Amino acid sequence: MTKPNKLDEPEKLGTPEILAAIADGLGDWRRMAQPVVARYRVPGIEQGAAFLTAVAEAARAAGREPEIRLGAGFAEVTLCTVGADGGRWVTPADLDLARTVSDLAAAHALPATPGDITQLELGLDATDFDRVGAFWSALLTGSPDHVVHGDVMDPAQRVPNVWFQRTDAHETPRQRWHPDLWLAPEEAEPRIRAALAAGGELVVRYDASCTVLADPEGNRVCVCTAEGRE
Structure with missing residues (x-):
């Protein structure tokens, strides 16, 4: 796994621009929370390694450093640029x-x-x-200094990002953690239906970008897509 690209002043693209590019010839790719990602089916480790070697050579020639993953039956490429402040963006x-x-x-x-x-x-x-950001940054990344725009982001991308939602002070117990599961837009509805069929509850559907579900004990999760976001 390599580091995201770093620029002092990256030319940030908004989600509508990224989705337009995906619709216009980048159908392999999907917009996630910060990066764009493509995943491919590979018949074996040799073919996957050959493909990712070619990707690495192209990236080196372009002065880029994508995150690449190779596993049983798949090869995955993740692209984003890291700004001087640590924020992650998609650029041209x-x-x-x-x-x-x-x-x-x-x-x-x-x-x-x-x-x-x-x-x-x-x-x-x-x-x-x-206060809580410094704690979770230190615990998850080894340093309290990896809080970027209010979110904990591991520079080595070993753990999920953690973001904070403002709440009034309250006594425990109460659910304070919830996962945000980002999916390709076409996969969101099938995944939601499967979760509901497995005993889940639809809490609220804001729009195509976010649907809140709850498990049979009431624990909530957000199903997120890039649709409708800026």
């Missing part, structure tokens, strides 16, 4: 490399599986973001 350079990656996947005859792309973030109700 990321989309340029995404097009190259898609071309390489086609050349290696690897089918894209965008419905398999996911990202898990953790949301925590809190009254004092600064």
Whole structure:
């Protein structure tokens, strides 16, 4: 796994621009919370390694450092740029490399599986973001200094991001943690239906970008997509 790209002043693209690019020739890719991600089915480790070697060479030539993963039956490429303040954004350079990656996947005859792309973030109700943020940053990343725009983001991307949702002070017990599960837009509805069929409850559907579910004991989770976001 490599580090995201770093720029002092990245040219940040909004989600509508990214979704337009996906609709216009980047169908392998899906927008998650911060990055864009593509995932491909590979017949074996050799074919996957050959593809990702080609991706690494193209990225080096472009001066980029994607995050790449290779496992049983899949190869995955994640693209984003890290700003001077630690924020993660998608830039035109990321989309340029995404097009190259898609071309390489086609050349290696690897089918894209965008419905398999996911990202898990953790949301925590809190009254004092600064105090709890430093704690969770130190615990999860080894340093209290990895709080970026109010979210805990591990530079090595070993653990899910943690973000904080403001709440009034209250006595425990009460659910304070909830997962945010990011999915490809076309995968959200099937996943929601499966969860409901397995005993879940629909709490609220805000729009295509966020649906809140609860498990049979009332624990909540947000199912998120990039649709409708800025």
